[in-house]
Amino acid sequence: MYLKLKMNFKEHLETFLSKDETELIINSRKMPEIHCFMLNNNYNISINDLFNNSINLKKHPHIENAYIYDKEEIEFGKSLEFIAGAFYIQEPSSMMAVSLLNIQKDEKVLDMCAAPGGKSFNILNKLENTGLLIANDIHEIRSKILSANIEKYGFDNVIVLNDDSKHYKKHFKNYFNKIIIDAPCSGSAMFRKNKQAEEEWSIEKVYNCQSIQKSLIEDAYEMLAPEGEILYSTCSFSIQENEEVIEFFLNNHPDIEIVPISLNKLYNDTINIKGGLRLYPHKFEGEGQVIFILKKKREETPLNSYYKEIKTSKPSKDVLKFLNDIKVDINSNDIILFKNNYSFANFTKFDLYDVKINRYGMEIGTTSNNHFEPAHAFSKYFKMPQEMYIELNEDETREYLKGLTISKEGNSGYKIVTYKKIPLGWVKHVNNQLKNHYPKGLRLKF
Ligand SMILES: C[S@@+](CC[C@H](N)C(=O)[O-])C[C@H]1O[C@@H](n2cnc3c(N)ncnc32)[C@H](O)[C@@H]1O
Numbered sequence: 001m002y003l004k005l006k007m008n009f010k011e012h013l014e015t016f017l018s019k020d021e022t023e024l025i026i027n028s029r030k031m032p033e034i035h036c037f038m039l040n041n042n043y044n045i046s047i048n049d050l051f052n053n054s055i056n057l058k059k060h061p062h063i064e065n066a067y068i069y070d071k072e073e074i075e076f077g078k079s080l081e082f083i084a085g086a087f088y089i090q091e092p093s094s095m096m097a098v099s100l101l102n103i104q105k106d107e108k109v110l111d112m113c114a115a116p117g118g119k120s121f122n123i124l125n126k127l128e129n130t131g132l133l134i135a136n137d138i139h140e141i142r143s144k145i146l147s148a149n150i151e152k153y154g155f156d157n158v159i160v161l162n163d164d165s166k167h168y169k170k171h172f173k174n175y176f177n178k179i180i181i182d183a184p185c186s187g188s189a190m191f192r193k194n195k196q197a198e199e200e201w202s203i204e205k206v207y208n209c210q211s212i213q214k215s216l217i218e219d220a221y222e223m224l225a226p227e228g229e230i231l232y233s234t235c236s237f238s239i240q241e242n243e244e245v246i247e248f249f250l251n252n253h254p255d256i257e258i259v260p261i262s263l264n265k266l267y268n269d270t271i272n273i274k275g276g277l278r279l280y281p282h283k284f285e286g287e288g289q290v291i292f293i294l295k296k297k298r299e300e301t302p303l304n305s306y307y308k309e310i311k312t313s314k315p316s317k318d319v320l321k322f323l324n325d326i327k328v329d330i331n332s333n334d335i336i337l338f339k340n341n342y343s344f345a346n347f348t349k350f351d352l353y354d355v356k357i358n359r360y361g362m363e364i365g366t367t368s369n370n371h372f373e374p375a376h377a378f379s380k381y382f383k384m385p386q387e388m389y390i391e392l393n394e395d396e397t398r399e400y401l402k403g404l405t406i407s408k409e410g411n412s413g414y415k416i417v418t419y420k421k422i423p424l425g426w427v428k429h430v431n432n433q434l435k436n437h438y439p440k441g442l443r444l445k446f
Pocket residue numbers: 094112113114115116117118119120136137138139142163164165182183184185212216
């Protein structure tokens with residue numbers, strides 16, 4: 001194929017879109033950014049519980065529990081509700097992808113390019129603390145941010161990896177019901193938000209991304225269970241990073257079919273290969289996204305999935321006593337020792353001996369200097385008995401988040417402080433004082 005290497009973005013768009021459509025996309029960059037959040041379903045909080053109609057919010061056109069807001073009116077990213085984990089701030093077209101995938105409770109889901117965690121959050125909201133999500137990102141720091149976000153929102157059914165699918169795929173042959181590939185891409189749908197992406201755009205970059213995308217989707221095929229589905233999405237408008245990747249994949253695998261996305265009648269269908277969804281910023285209130293759903297057809301003889309489990313050892317008396325003291329009922333078979341921390345892993349315990357792992361379920365805590373110290377992650381566990389909670393008002397919450405001690409009457413022992421019923425972290429109640437156990441690295445500086 002003849003490839004013109006010196007091409008600007010507008011010329012590139014005109015190779016597969018009409019001049020009018022190209023013009024609309026280019027002009028849409030002058031329109032304001034759209035800001036949106038999705039509520040965390042873990043703690044049964046409603047939008048009224050949080051804001052009591054005090055803020056102008058518009059419902060997302062297609063997603064329950066997601067709201068568009070005006071950043072000029074309120075910077076939700078700095079709000080106490082956000083810090084506590086009441087919602088995830090995410091671009092409205094980005095959250096569309098997972099909303100179109102039919103994720104059922106108890107399913108096993110893989111998010112291959114997951115950091116910082118927006119789509120993982122959408123998946124976990126749908127799984128409702130059942131099943132398992134394995135969330136991976138190849139970049140070390142981004143995978144740590146992903147892990148911190150999983151912790152912040154209180155999800156317990158997640159393993160966070162930091163590896164290459166070429167390396168970890170052998171552990172999960174034909175295993176997952178759903179696989180999400182939110183692929184690294186040239187980012188042309190993000191130009192309005194990210195000026196640097198525009199400066200760095202080139203047709204070479206588009207083709208470099210295509211080669212990574214093809215490799216990722218091929219690895220996904222090996223890990224997908226029969227009748228399982230792949231959600232493929234990018235925030236690039238380039239046909240090379242979307243339709244061409246899917247065409248390549250369909251040609252390689254006759255047992256893969258496209259699951260048509262009916263919303264494309266309202267917005268835009270994909271180009272040449274039909275059945276996907278193209279969200280453009282001039283038609284959909286968001287930055288843009290291209291989405292495909294692909295299904296592995298049923299095999300005559302279903303392929304067996306293969307995985308190896310670790311042998312769990314008995315948890316220490318300390319962790320069992322702690323759980324008993326706070327009246328949390330966890331089966332000791334679901335407690336594993338991971339990086340010197342006891343973790344709650346209520347799912348198949350894969351032996352991922354050669355994979356880089358950042359999180360294996362939810363940390364419960366560790367024994368140091370002969371006493372058990374609960375992990376911050378465990379304060380977010382959604383099945384704590386009600387008597388564990390102490391609700392703070394707004395001023396007390398700010399004090400707590402700064403690491404200060406708060407005076408409160410009550411019984412001694414470990415407790416969890418909440419703001420608007422959302423868990424913030426541990427305190428130790430001693431002599432009518434709440435000794436602060438909020439992690440130093442998370443404390444507010446102002
Ligand atoms: C579009 S972003 C993902 C956004 C994320 N899904 C979300 O909703 O928050 C693409 C991610 O892919 C990661 N990445 C790049 N190459 C990768 C690869 N070969 N395997 C896994 N992740 C990769 C990048 O570090 C980046 O975090």
